[in-house]
Amino acid sequence: MLVNMNELLHKAKNEGYAIPATNIDNEHNLRAAIAAAENRKSPIILNVTPTANPDIEYFGRIAQDLAIRSPMKICVNLDHGKTFSDCIHGLRAGFTNIMIDRSQLPFDENVKEVKAFVAIAHSVGVTVEAELGHVGLGDKYEHDGYNALTQVEEAIRFVKETQVDALAVAIGTAHGVYKGKPEIRFELLHTLRDALSIPLVLHGGSGTGDENLARCAREGINKINLSNDLKRAAIENLVSKDLSGNEVYNLYLLLAEGFKNKIEHYIDLFDCSGK
Ligand SMILES: [Zn+2]
Incomplete structure (x- = not known):
């Protein structure tokens, strides 16, 4: 079932849990993410980043098609739309949420560009x-x-x-592999959660540590973006198996299995199972 992000995140905010937003870039990890959601009876957000799969209109349509077929509530999200063009392509392709990233602009310009795009997206229910x-x-x-x-x-x-419908906040996480130890500012999270009526999002979930992420999910974050950790789990599952002879035919199945198992781990960790 294809839904927009409000349909998932408002319930998560009211009940105090987080939904994994998993970065997908091919049909194997797309199917693996949906299978994880179905196994755990959980909603899920599928993140498609233009840098990971530049043909977002084509790949976005595949993701939507599989989301529509699933009994689980699924949001297909364009992650890090860096240009106006990316975001408009996302709308045309049928993404049900767009993340517009203007965080590197000065505050007033960030407001101006986001406000203009929100008016467009809301007019078509995105x-x-x-x-x-x-x-x-x-x-x-x-x-x-x-x-x-x-x-x-x-x-x-x-x-x-x-x-805007949801806000990604900077409270101490970073994208990709950390150099140094991540330190989450939980007091800042609590203040933001109490001050804002919309759901909060954590980018850079990978490498943050299970304890930190579970606490974020309990204490005010409702969507947690995951990419690096899932890819690493896929590779680890692959290299732990015997790939001699015809076993090599299982290459993509093994990658998808590792990816899926790690998502199920996070669904449980964020208390999203059965939701
Ligand atoms: Zn991000």
Whole structure:
């Protein structure tokens, strides 16, 4: 069942759990993500990033088709739409949520661009996520991990002015592999959760640690983006198996199995099973 993100995240916010948003870029990991959701009777968000699969209109349609066929509630999300063109392609392709990323612009320009796009997306029933503060790269974490945390007063103004549906916040996570130890600012999370009426999103979930992520899910985050950890689990499942002779035909099945099992782990960790 294909739904927009509000249909998933408002329930998660009311009941205090998080939904995994898994980065997919091919048919194997797409099917694996949906199978994980079906096994755990869980909703799921499928993230498609233009940099990982540039033909977002084609791949987006495949993702939607499989989402429609599934009994689970599934949102197909364009992750990190960096340009206006990316976001409009996402709408035309039928994504049910668009994440518009203008977090590197000055505050007022971020507001202006997000507000304009929200008006367009809402007119066709598509929800929008934006980012305030900036979730940087993990390999630069030791240097600038805390430079761009989300500011509470700015967040309140941002949500009011843009009418965005969900907000990605910078509370100490980073994208990709961390250099240094991630330190989550839970007090900031609590303040943001209490100050804002819309669901909050955590980018850079991979490498953050199960304990931190479970706590985020309990204490105010409703969508957790996962990419690196899932790919690593896929590779680990592959290399742990005997691939001699005709076993090599299982190449993609084994990658998908590792990917799926790790998603099921996160569904349980975020208390999303059965939801
Ligand atoms: Zn991200």
